[in-house]
Amino acid sequence: MRYLPLTETDREDMLARIGVPDVDALFSDVPNGKLLREPLDLPRAKGELEVERILGKLSAKNTAAGAVPFFVGAGAYKHHVPATVDHLIQRSEFLTSYTPYQPEIAQGTLQYLFEFQTQVAALTGMEVANASMYDGSTGTAEAVLMAHRVTRRRKAVLSGGLHPHYTQVVETLSEMASDEVVALKPDVRATEDILAAIDDSVSCVVVQSPDVFGNLRDLRPIADKAHAHGALLIAVFTEVVSLGAVTPPGAQDADIVVGEGQSIGNALNFGGPYVGLFAAKSKYIRQMPGRLCGETVDADGRRGFVLTLSTREQHIRRDKATSNICTNSGLCVLAFTIHMTLLGQAGLTRLAEVNHANAVKLADALAGVKGVEVVNESFFNEFTLKLSKPAAEVVEAMAAKGILAGVPASRLKPGAGLDDLLIVANTEVNTDEDRAAFARALTEVLA
Amino acid sequence: MLNRQGRPSQAGEGASERHETFTGNRALQQIEPLIFEIGHHESTGVDIDKPAPFKNRLGKHARQGEIGLPGLSEPETMRHYVRLSQKNYGIDTGLFPLGSCTMKHNARLNEKVARLPGFSDVHPLQPVSTVPGALDVMLELAHYLMTLTGMPAVALSPKAGAHGEACGMMAIKAAIAAKGEGATRNVVLVPESAHGTNPATAALIGFSVKSVPARDDGTVAVEDVKALLGPDVAAIMLTNPNTCGIFEPQIVEIAAAMHEAGAYFYCDGANFNAIVGKARPGDLGVDAMHINLHKTFSTPHGGGGPGAGPVVLSERLAPYAPVPFIHVEGGKSRLVEHKADAPEGNDPFGRMTAFHGQMGMYVRALAYMLSHGSDGMKQASEDAVLNANYIRAGLADLMSLPFPDHPSMHEALFDDEWLKGTGVSTLDFAKAMIDEGYHPMTVYFPLVVHGAMLIEPTESESKASLDLFIATLRDLAIAAKGNDKSRFTAAPHHAPIRRLDETRAARQPVLKWEKPVPVKDAAE
């Protein structure tokens, strides 16, 4: 077996050195009759070539985003990632390292974590950011718990513009912890009266912008009302590229900001691994979940970085910890940081501009199709269409024509009267030909 | 004219003296500033054309101020991160005996297949009809995990071990609620030796935690568990093999006692690498167990993630598995994304994450499983256990074993009894290992052992590598006992950086780069 260096002779010598007759003697604590004697009923070892063949076939059964005009978003986005990123994250010293528990031989990891925290804080307009969560949705649930710790209240109000899957993740955890959740109903046109739901019993208000339907929302009045009642505003985004073009939540007085960072540096991967961005006002730092990297000095006074404030974390605080998270999104963080470094604010601003320009072009093109209404007043690179036919059927019909047209809102939340809504994303990867093909096919499908 | 002298082939005078360098660099060890100190706001490493003029639809939401982030050109970016990588130790650098973390070889085949466009370039919400191969991968992985554990169901979506723990404990909570005992069963038993994620998870989900005392031999006694059982107990979270590297001998009795008391057995499967193909949790009475794909099935640790933490579930818990999952019936598979779509008899407790989990990790783990096969996986576990016991045998006369009565599984645990009176601590010893070119073992965990040193070599090490490791630790141990204190207390001497002041980092947290205030302004 190519991955196992021991030879049969080695094994015999080692058993002799240990002083046992065979390897099963080392398994003597396994209860009687429970030790397996034969390999389990699974295929036997295979060479590289064969494994590659098997997985190659499975891969080929899927329609890759890059192979077709592709407009699917709703929480994960297809962007171009520079070749440099994937090369660098595959360097052995990054790929095969672990959580930097020994900082003297992990300054590479620690320094990029520090760079990442600085980038996320700058992008969101917040004072501090942590070293990542699993993804945007789990980060949102953690943010709600954090708000509960800060306010010592246990009721969260979720906007109807929050991604329904994020809502479900929050609801699941809250139900388990016996915390209250008030989830407003899907708010397609950003007209809900969330202010009315805020009172002195509320711990936090969770608002997404751009929201799941693509609308940009004004966070400032929500922050003001929340603060007047001793509650926190948690701002969420699923498309981090939007921060290159829109007012960041930090400038609107959000208390905690959570987002999905996949768009920068990370592939679609059918949903994971992704990278959760998590930022907050610094006064709440000791209630934050997850790892934090901090600057310090070594014995010679040279600058270095370490994991810090770990008395919040599970390995020290156990059942009093701010979160149970341990392994996070290390390598996805690195991918994010490298891509963001390549972009810089100049590149990110341009990238955001192109995304928005493309989305505007698509919206204009589709608005002219019979049976289509663009519902959004404002949007960044994603918007919602109201169609004359059920969106789920339309998407299937479009797929049959070789176009992946978007996400039917009903797939995210069935039975909520969203059947005629299609959420459409448009990034820098889409060309004029893609958009023309989309408009043409949609015209045919709706005819 | 030809210079016949050529270039000198020997060092000149003063060759043994060490000099400070002008740059502060030491050859391949380069001091690397932060990107914020080398980049410029107008610089960028991407070329994107400006779009033609258009009427924006951002409304009043257009960004006003600058972001305040520098960019770097591509060559600068490349150099910056390559230099950072050179300050890191990985499995590919050398033996990485970090106990409880299973730092085994990460095959590059797995990286290659995970990047096939049909896996890496598919969207979680594109029509299900366009991703049959992705569902096949998930089903195949599930089949392997269920077969290896002898369990009837698996929830794939959890994103890491701790997330898997949460998933398993939520299933338990849902099952208890379904029996109408939600209000009364709210205590979870957790041995003192458990990983911190266990009590943190139990608390996260609203359970209160009761500690199970540690026995002198490093195992959990069924009598101690029984003494704590009552109508208020929901579950035990027990790691097996446990965090002391021992297979819990009374695990079957403990499981039976839990079940008899109407409670559940959550098994922390972080140490599954010791028993793949050797024993099945399903045969031991386990109700739920997470599997860290990034440990046992070799998906890269990547500096602390991403991982994946699928949870295998017993018949009793299977109906509560969260969405999304794939339901197979009559040879047809269907992706179930909502409670309302769940097949008859299922009552999903909710959702763990926005999408389907860590697909990128599933592909890598499956490539590992296909490569090893059932024979290779069994061999890998045997070799992992053999290697750990070989290290233990090679060090036991110099270093103290807290639990000599049980064989070690895939990791050997030492305490600091043998360092008493030397003035050298476990931490000092670990730092001296860095100078010798090794990543230290896990230290000060598990908490039940004083000054713990938990050594997990994994199956990826050759005998020659183990022999050198043993010889090195022996040399260090003899030095520690022989009063060579400075080799330890000031270590590491040869790392890119010396010991770091963690107290200062925590006392005055600096968590991001701030533009330095110019000296002139500061004085004003």
Ligand SMILES: Cc1ncc(COP(=O)(O)O)c(C=O)c1O
């Ligand atoms: C025994 C044990 N349990 C649980 C965990 C948590 O797993 P993860 O880091 O994948 O969340 C770990 C590892 O870190 C562990 O060693």
